[in-house]
Structure formats: C-alpha cells, structure tokens
Amino acid sequence: MSGLSWKKKISLALEDGTVLRGMSAGVSGTVTGEFVFNTAMSGYEEVLTDPSYAGQIVTMTSPMIGNTGITREDAESTGVHLSGFVAREIVALPSNHRSRLSLPDYFQERGVVAASGIDTRLLTLRLRDRGVLRGILTTEEHDPVALRKAANEILPISEVDLVGRVASRERMTLFPEGPSSLRVVLIDYGAKASIARFLLGLGIGVTVVPPRTTARQILDDSPDGVILSNGPGDPASLDSEVETIRGLVGRLPLFGICLGHQLLARAVGARTFKLPFGHHGINHPVLDLRDGRVLITSQNHNYAVDPRSLPAGAIRTFESLYDHSLEGLWFREARIYSVQFHPESAPGPHDARSVFSSFHSILLGEDP
Numbered sequence: 001m002s003g004l005s006w007k008k009k010i011s012l013a014l015e016d017g018t019v020l021r022g023m024s025a026g027v028s029g030t031v032t033g034e035f036v037f038n039t040a041m042s043g044y045e046e047v048l049t050d051p052s053y054a055g056q057i058v059t060m061t062s063p064m065i066g067n068t069g070i071t072r073e074d075a076e077s078t079g080v081h082l083s084g085f086v087a088r089e090i091v092a093l094p095s096n097h098r099s100r101l102s103l104p105d106y107f108q109e110r111g112v113v114a115a116s117g118i119d120t121r122l123l124t125l126r127l128r129d130r131g132v133l134r135g136i137l138t139t140e141e142h143d144p145v146a147l148r149k150a151a152n153e154i155l156p157i158s159e160v161d162l163v164g165r166v167a168s169r170e171r172m173t174l175f176p177e178g179p180s181s182l183r184v185v186l187i188d189y190g191a192k193a194s195i196a197r198f199l200l201g202l203g204i205g206v207t208v209v210p211p212r213t214t215a216r217q218i219l220d221d222s223p224d225g226v227i228l229s230n231g232p233g234d235p236a237s238l239d240s241e242v243e244t245i246r247g248l249v250g251r252l253p254l255f256g257i258c259l260g261h262q263l264l265a266r267a268v269g270a271r272t273f274k275l276p277f278g279h280h281g282i283n284h285p286v287l288d289l290r291d292g293r294v295l296i297t298s299q300n301h302n303y304a305v306d307p308r309s310l311p312a313g314a315i316r317t318f319e320s321l322y323d324h325s326l327e328g329l330w331f332r333e334a335r336i337y338s339v340q341f342h343p344e345s346a347p348g349p350h351d352a353r354s355v356f357s358s359f360h361s362i363l364l365g366e367d368p
Contacts, residue, residue, distance in 0.1 A: 010115045012086065013147035014135040015154070018126055021142075025090040026107030026114030030138035032154045033057045033083035036302065037124045039281035042068065043347020044103070048112070049075040051166035051190030052258065052300050053082035054232040055157050057137055058280075061124050066091035069099025070106040076192040076346060080110045081166055081232075084137040086123070090116035113137055131276040132302060157302075158234035163211055163241070163259075166190040166232060173207045176200045182363055185209055185223040189231025189241065189259050194344035198356045199227070204363070212240065215247025225253035225363050228260025230342065235262035235272045235303055242266045249334055255359040256338030258301055264338050265329065271309040275325065278302035282348035285321040286328075286341060294321065297341035298348025304340065305329070317368075330368060337368055 008024040014035060034056050038047060041062040047053065065087040085107070092104050107114045115137060127133060134154040141147060168188040174196055183205035186196060196206045207223065211231075218226060226248055235242075245267035248254060256264035262272050279299040286295050295318075304325045307316060318328030318339060327340040342348065343355035358368030 008139055009142060010137065010139045011142045011147055012115060012118060012123070012135060012137050013144070013151045014126065014133045015151045016126065016130055016133055017148050018123075019144045019147055020118050020123060022086075022115040022117035024114070024139050025104050025116040026085070026112045028139045029113045030136065030140050031057065031084040031113045032134070032136045032150070034132050034157050034302070035059060035123070035127060035135045036132060036278055036280050037061050037120075037127050039283060040347060043282060045070055045074045046076050046347045048080050048082060048085065049077045050192055050300065051077055051081045052192075052230050052232050054162045054166045054190065055160055056082055056232075057084035057086060057135060058082050059086040059118075059120055059123050059127070061120060063088040063120070064091060065089070066103035067094055068096040069094030070101050070103060071096075071098040072100050073098070074346075076194060080112055081190075085112055085114040086118050086120065086137065087116055088118060088120045090114065113139070127277050132274075132278060158237050160233065162232035163189045163238060167211045168208055169210055171207065171209050173205065174200060175205050176203045178203055180205045182224045183207060184225045184227055184363070185218050185221060186227045186229060187211060187213065187244075187260070189229050189263075191229035191231070192342070192344060192346060194346040195227070195229060195257065198344050198353065202356060202360050204360065213244065215244050218244075218248060219251060223252065225255065225359070227359075228254065228256040228264055228338075230258035230260065230300070232259070234274070235259060235266055238263060249336065253335040253359075253362045254337070255362070258340060258342060261329070261338035261340050262303055262305055264336060265305040265310070268314070268331070268336070269309070269311045270314075271306040272303050273306055275302055275304055275323075279320070279322070282345070284341065286318045287321055289316055289319055295351040296349045297352045298345045299341045301340060332367065335362055337362055
C-alpha cells in the first residue's frame with residue numbers, strides 16, 4: 001500500500017447536514033459531487049472507470065469492496081471518472097488470480113479520494129429517504145460547521161458540463177476482425193468501451209465521434225445507423241446534442257443507451273425528470289412489455305423519461321419492476337430504438353445483451 005496511510009481521517013458531509021467519519025483509503029484531498037449508492041456486490045473496477053459517474057461520489061452498499069483487486073482488463077475507459085468513492089470496508093490484500101494490484105494502490109495511482117470505515121447503511125438510508133444529495137468528501141477539513149457550509153455551496157450537477165469533461169474529442173473508426181457490411185456512428189457522450197466491443201463482435205464497424213458533431217456531418221458520413229451512448233449529467237441541459245439527434249430522426253436508424261435514450265426521447269418531444277435516488281446497480285429487473293419476459297439488468301442513471309409526455313407512435317418496450325419507470329422505446333416508422341438500462345452490462349448479468357442483436361435487426365430493415 002505504497003503512499004497510503006490508513007490512519008488518516010476522512011470526513012463526509014451532505015447538504016442535509018449529515019456528517020460521517022471514516023479512514024482514508026486513497027489520496028489526500030477534497031472532492032465534491034452528488035452522492036449516489038450502488039447496490040452491486042462486484043464490478044467496482046467498471047464502476048470506477050464508467051464515464052457516466054462523472055460528478056458523483058459513489059457509495060457501495062456491499063460491505064466489503066476490493067477483495068478481487070484491480071485486473072486492468074475490466075476497465076470501461078482509460079481513466080477514473082467519478083469524483084470520490086465510499087465503502088464500509090476497502091480491502092488492501094486482494095485474493096484473485098487476475099488481480100494486478102490492490103484497490104487502495106489503484107486509488108493512489110489514479111489520484112482517487114476514497115473512504116473506508118463509513119457507515120454506508122446509514123448513508124444509503126439518507127439517500128434513499130431524502131433523494132440524491134450534494135456533498136463533500138475530504139481529508140483536509142473536519143469541522144462540522146465548515147463541512148456543512150461547503151456541502152451546501154456545491155453547484156447542482158445540472159449546471160456542470162460533465163459530457164464535455166468525459167466525451168471523445170476526436171473521431172475514430174474501429175473495424176471488426178471479420179468481413180463487415182454495416183457501419184454505425186457512435187456519438188460519444190461518455191461511452192463505455194463495452195458498447196463498441198459488442199458492436200464489433202456482431203461484425204459492425206464503429207465510427208466514434210464527439211458529442212458536438214452535427215447531424216449534417218453524420219449524414220454526410222453515410223453510416224447505416226447511429227448509436228447514442230451513455231454519459232453523465234442532466235439530459236435537459238444538453239440542448240445542442242438534442243438538436244443534432246432531431247436532425248437525424250427519420251433519416252437513419254437510431255439506438256439510444258441510458259443518457260442516449262433520454263436525449264432521443266427529448267428529441268422527439270418527450271420530457272425527462274430526475275428520479276429520487278436513481279438506479280445504480282447490477283440487479284435491476286425490467287419487464288419486456290412485448291412478451292412478458294423479465295431481464296435482470298445493469299443500470300446507472302439519475303434521470304428518466306416521462307411516459308406521459310411521449311408522442312404518438314411511441315411503443316413502450318421495457319418497464320422497471322422497481323418503480324415502473326420507463327426503460328425502453330421503439331418507433332417503428334422512424335426506426336428508433338432505445339433502452340434506459342445498459343445492455344452491454346459490464347458489470348452485471350448478460351440478460352439484456354440481446355438488445356444489440358435487436359438493433360442489428362433494425363439495421364437490416366427488420367423489427368427488433
């Protein structure tokens with residue numbers, strides 16, 4: 001545990017006045033953001049590197065995190081994007097044949113402020129009962145009055161350009177190993193690497209473009225379809241991205257994932273809203289409204305589409321069995337398909353991976 005002192009105190013404060021203490025498991029420093037809780041028992045390496053967590057301090061509800069170490073093979077991007085990390089117990093001595101270093105050493109390497117020894121049950125109950133809360137995590141300040149004041153001065157996440165912070169800045173084309181007759185444009189709002197991997201596995205070429213790419217530039221590229229990726233932040237603050245999607249509706253098959261689903265819905269006139277505490281985990285059941293199947297899915301979002309605002313022609317395809325929020329859409333005439341959950345999982349169960357095959361069918365002119 002090079003450079004790590006388990007004796008350094010760390011403090012956590014929420015905007016509602018809650019103050020908790022623990023021990024540092026990462027670097028010294030101060031971070032702020034929205035506190036969310038994640039119910040996954042594993043997959044923390046993917047959580048740490050998922051760009052959708054930008055601006056958030058993630059609390060893991062599983063009581064012991066880090067016992068499988070860091071593999072360096074399961075990352076969803078090249079860096080850590082969340083603001084901070086909190087667990088009841090962070091393990092310093094992993095036991096896993098794939099592990100390359102411990103989680104605390106990874107925090108040191110990547111400059112992550114992390115807390116161990118926090119009462120995560122209490123913290124999760126606060127977030128569940130009061131909703132997502134802004135807060136601070138720090139090794140540098142421990143006065144309760146100062147901490148509460150700092151927590152209440154944090155900018156709302158809707159006022160921060162998180163997509164601009166994590167999205168690609170350059171165009172890049174990826175080719176599958178075998179022959180390919182199809183190619184899609186992936187608009188990167190903070191895309192997980194697994195999305196491109198699954199498309200390539202289906203023999204589909206992928207051109208990744210930055211989020212401010214215009215509809216005209218995409219149409220001039222003549223792809224077979226467009227994928228709108230996951231990403232962080234409030235979809236209501238991404239007007240230019242919505243305008244780009246609006247210019248593509250009805251002209252190419254579109255497939256939205258998570259934030260991409262929300263942006264696509266706004267492009268066709270629907271509204272989005274903030275959930276009380278979001279969906280973050282790998283055990284979320286969704287009902288396929290077309291055939292009654294239940295899929296256990298990986299999810300990570302704080303916003304959802306209001307089904308009452310959907311325009312004519314919208315077919316609701318999936319629904320959350322936790323809170324009945326909308327989880328999927330299909331527009332047959334416009335060839336628009338979207339899901340709120342993560343079909344690539346990573347981490348999580350593989351139930352929903354068939355969604356990629358459904359989009360493949362749409363590219364071929366069939367229904368999903």
